[in-house]
Amino acid sequence: MNTQQAQRRHIDAILRYADDGSPPESPGSELIGRSWTRCLRDYGLDPSRPRSARIVTQQTLREHQDSVDEFLSVARAGVEQLYGMIARLGYVLLLTDHRGITVQYLGDQRSDRRLRKAGLYLGADWSEPYAGTCAVGTCIQENQALTCHRIDHFDATHIGLTCTSAPIRDPSGKLLAVLDISALDSPQARHSQTFALHLTQLYARMIEDAYFLRRYRNQTVFRCDASREFVQVNGQYLFAIDDEGGIGAANTAGRSLLDGRPETGDGASLTQLFDCRLRDIWSIPYDQDDQVRAFRLRQSGETLFAALIQPRAPVPTTAGKPREHSEDVVPELDRLAADDPVMRRTLGLAKRLRNRDVGLLILGETGTGKEVLARAIHAASHRSRGAFVAINCAAIPESLIESELFGYVAGAFTGARARGMRGLIQQADGGTLFLDEIGDMPLPLQTRLLRVLAEGEILPIGADRPVRVNCRVIAATHQDLGERIAHGQFREDLYYRLNGATLRLPPLRRRADRPHVIRSVLDTLVAQGRLSAVRLRADAMSALLAYDWPGNIRQLVNALAFAEATCEGGEITANDLPEECVSGCLPPADDGPAGDESPLRRALRAEQGNISAVARRFGVSRPTVYRWLAREGIALRRLPG
Ligand SMILES: Nc1ncnc2c1ncn2[C@@H]1O[C@H](COP(=O)(O)OP(=O)(O)OP(=O)(O)O)[C@@H](O)[C@H]1O
Known part of the structure; x- marks a missing residue:
């Protein structure tokens, strides 16, 4: 049978299925049948009109890549390793985002034209509503790994392909990406793909875990596995924990241990999950050979072996420099506070981190001195001879912000300065970049900023080559970034990139x-x-x-x-x-008889010197009444009786 005949036959099989639900000749699984039904009923795809592959434009591809920028940088090593294993077997590798757009692709350039035509290409749209039943699109819809082998595909142009996909989820369990390996010229037998399915699932899990460990690198991670020997190499279950053993996040396997346990929902802790005390967890040494301890799961009684992954210490920028301590005398920072516990903690952290290139996020109400603190950190750091460049992200008009931040080369656009302009980020090279009101930065710019932070280079408008910049970034906001992330207004990966440590300024x-x-x-x-x-x-x-x-x-x-x-x-x-500063300090005027006696004295007399009653009468606190007494020079023992 030639290709055309095979395609005709496939179309007939799907039309029969549409008419009377006759099962396809060689059904991959129930799951494939469900997908065919969605294609016919929900997406209105017509099997007799095969579609050519859709490759999105460069601009759209860039947007999709940007939305998973940090993930892609983590995934790169795993993806390349997997491709190294499968390339010689005639497979290509696709990594798509959660919408099915191929954001990374590794394939044999000699077959470029054929692969592109088949949609095995960068930018290809493998969403089920467009491409019909296929490994990526159906994996997204069904939220599970699968092989879509030859005539499992809905579209007749795909029936020569064999494709295997596995989902990659973020630490909250949401689908983040899909890992796919596909071959243009596939063997007939379905079981030939069993190994492909296992391999893809294995790498999807490794990439997912690598991303989890990156995301929680500043927290202790409790890693456990049924095998003592494997726990440190490839432990299955990961939990990011706090000092109290509270579980902040878990990988997919870890979530499966938590599932269905009412007592381990929100705010779950390891001591609820395992039959252990907090001190058993913290007694696992971080840095010694024998780092593994056995723990029994409360529900099943199964024993798992656990190790702790230490939170990453910020990397010192100058090798061999002595460590900074929070007790060190640093006049630039010390002058900002006296004896306030929150400020003492904040300044202690600022002292320890002033010479490390971790991102700092300063949080505090408006006017609490966020910029003053950022300047003090810069002045106290070894970057103090470089520039301190402050940018108020809320104040620069959106139309100007790109050229202001990134600069432009000569002749980049009409109205540009003849000699081009160095952007603010470049001006901060060697110094500190202070991004005030970061919560107000427009989303597209957040994406570009993320790239600057990840790669340490900027691309001025109109330039064909990036420029390296080395600056320390301190960001500040009075907004609740968690809430902005939840509403899709702030990029979560940028938040993690900026927030190597949080410095809080109290009101x-x-x-x-x-x-x-x-x-x-x-x-x-x-x-x-x-x-x-x-x-x-x-x-x-x-x-x-x-x-x-x-x-x-x-x-x-x-x-x-x-x-x-x-x-x-x-x-x-x-x-x-x-006036507004003192009005709260004076007892309010009342409508009582005018005379020498003040409203406070009158109230004291009426309440027979009962301070709580006076406070209630004026609607203020007792300390305020005491302050009024002091102001009027009324000694308590002389209170009118
Ligand atoms: N410790 C301090 N000593 C002297 N002046 C200070 C101090 N802290 C803040 N200020 C002054 O208070 C004003 C507000 O400070 P700053 O701009 O740093 O606050 P902010 O928290 O960054 O404000 P916003 O949220 O509005 O950006 C400035 O005039 C600053 O000079």
Whole structure:
């Protein structure tokens, strides 16, 4: 039978199946039948009109590749290794994204034209609604590995092919990609592909696990397996855990152990899964030969052997340099806080990481000093002689942001400067790039930024060659990036790339070292020549301490500038402060009889000196009432009775 006859026969078989559900001559499985039904009923594909392969445009391909950029860089080694094994057997290798677009391809260039025609090519669309029943598309729909062998395919042009695909899932269990190996000229026998199926599944799992380990490289990973010998080489179950043994994420095999256990749903911990105590887990040594311990699964009683994978320490940039410690004296950072526990932790971390090239993410409400902290880290680092380039991602218009960040070469577009322009990222070469309001960066730009961070090079607009840049990146935001990721507004892989460590800045109202902040902000403003030297009287200080500072340190700067401009005699009193800062510090005026007695005294008399009752009456806290008492000079023992 020649090809045309075989195709005709295949079309007839599918038409018969459509008419009366007669099973195909050599059904691959029930799963193939389900897919044929979807092709006929759901996608309206016509078996008598075979479709040619669809290769998406370069631009579209780029977008699909960008959406799995970090994954592709992790997968590369595994994909190449697998291709090395199968190439001589006449197979090509395809890696598609979760929509079935081929984002990576390895094949024999000598058969380029034939492969392209068959859709075994970079950019080919193997989604089931377009290509009909096929290994990739059906794997996506059925969420399982399969071989689509010859006449299992829906489209008659594919019946010479044998294709085997396995799903690759992200750590949340969502389909991330599909690994496929296919051959143009396949042997007739279906069982010839059994080995292909096992091999593809094995590599899909290895790539999935490599991606899992990359994603959780900054966390301890508990790895276990039924085999003591294999646990460290290729342990099946992976769990990213916190200090309390809480399971933050699990790979596909690990999730299968958690499935169906009500007590190990959200917030599951290893001590619920295994019959063990927390100290048994942490007693597994990280760095010694005998690193494996046995644990019994609570539900099945099965024994698994476990090892711990240590969180990756940030890589020092200068070999042999002594380690930085959080107790080191670093004046640039030390001046930012006194005795506040959150700030102490933040600055300790900043000291330890100041000379490491890990991405830092600074979180804090607006005006808490995120840029000030970023500048201090730069000044305290060995990059201090390089430039500190700050970019407010929310403030640059979207149309300009690309040329501002990446620069352009001469004549790149109409209106460009004759000599081209160095972009901001390039200006930060050797120094620090501070990306403020990173949560507001438009998605397409996030993709390009991710590439800069991953590859350490930029491509200016109009340039044909990338330029290497070596800068430390510190990002900041007041937004909840987790929420933006959940809404598809922020790239998760970029988040992980930026967030080597998180530095938190508390709001001013929560800082225990507010007196230090107030004094040091005033001193800084005076030292910078922005204010003339003034003294802060005690009543002004207590008003500033009592206020809750919704605009944080920025608002404090403005309040001090206002007070300095209005005060007399070089001394700021509570009366010189902006009204909003003091109104909370004064008992409100009431409608009672006018006279010498203040509203506070009147209230105290009415409540017979009961401070809690006075506080309730004014709707404020008891400490506020005590502050009012101090302001009015009312001693408690002299309270009106
Ligand atoms: N420790 C400090 N000492 C003196 N001034 C400070 C300090 N921290 C912040 N400031 C001042 O407060 C203002 C706000 O600081 P900064 O711009 O760093 O805050 P931010 O958190 O980055 O704000 P946004 O979220 O709006 O970008 C600036 O004028 C800055 O100079």
